[in-house]
Amino acid sequence: xxxxxxxxxxxxxxxxxxxxxxxxxxxxxxxxxxxxxxxxxxxxxxxxxxxxxxxxxxxxxxxxxxxxxxxxxxxxxxxxxxxxxxxxxxxxxxxxxxxxxxxxxxxxxxxxxxxx
Numbered sequence: 001x002x003x004x005x006x007x008x009x010x011x012x013x014x015x016x017x018x019x020x021x022x023x024x025x026x027x028x029x030x031x032x033x034x035x036x037x038x039x040x041x042x043x044x045x046x047x048x049x050x051x052x053x054x055x056x057x058x059x060x061x062x063x064x065x066x067x068x069x070x071x072x073x074x075x076x077x078x079x080x081x082x083x084x085x086x087x088x089x090x091x092x093x094x095x096x097x098x099x100x101x102x103x104x105x106x107x108x109x110x111x112x113x114x115x116x
Contacts, residue, residue: 002026002105004095009110012085016114020080022095022107030099034071034078038091039109045094049080063089085114 008020024034035050035058049069050058057069063082071078078095095107 002028002031002097002099004097004105004107006093006095006107006110009093009112011113011115014086014114014116016085017081017083018085018112019082020093020095020110020112022078024076024078024095024097027099028075030101030103031075031097032100033098034075035096035098036069036078036080037094037096038089038112039094040091048093050096050098051078082112085112087114087116090114 003025004022006020006022008018010018012018033050033052036048037045038048039045048060048063049067051069051071066084068081090113092109093112094109098104
């Protein structure tokens with residue numbers, strides 16, 4: 001089991017910045033990657049960014065150059081620095097942990113709202 005607790009969401013004007021944090025605990029030695037997904041009402045959850053224990057990072061095309069994912073070396077915390085925010089970045093952001101294998105876990109989500 002892995003527990004994920006997000007923080008840092010909120011309301012920001014377009015062009016502003018937010019930093020999301022996710023603290024992970026539990027069976028950390030089995031965690032392969034940590035990341036962030038976003039979900040808008042009525043839509044599927046989509047990948048925003050992912051970082052792996054091997055330091056591979058993946059970003060959605062829509063956030064490249066504006067968002068940066070980082071993590072602690074022990075995989076205990078993952079961050080998402082979001083700059084130049086746009087209204088279309090709004091949604092519930094979920095922290096995500098994928099284990100070696102196919103097992104994965106989700107946080108409870110944190111709301112990000114970008115006003116125009």
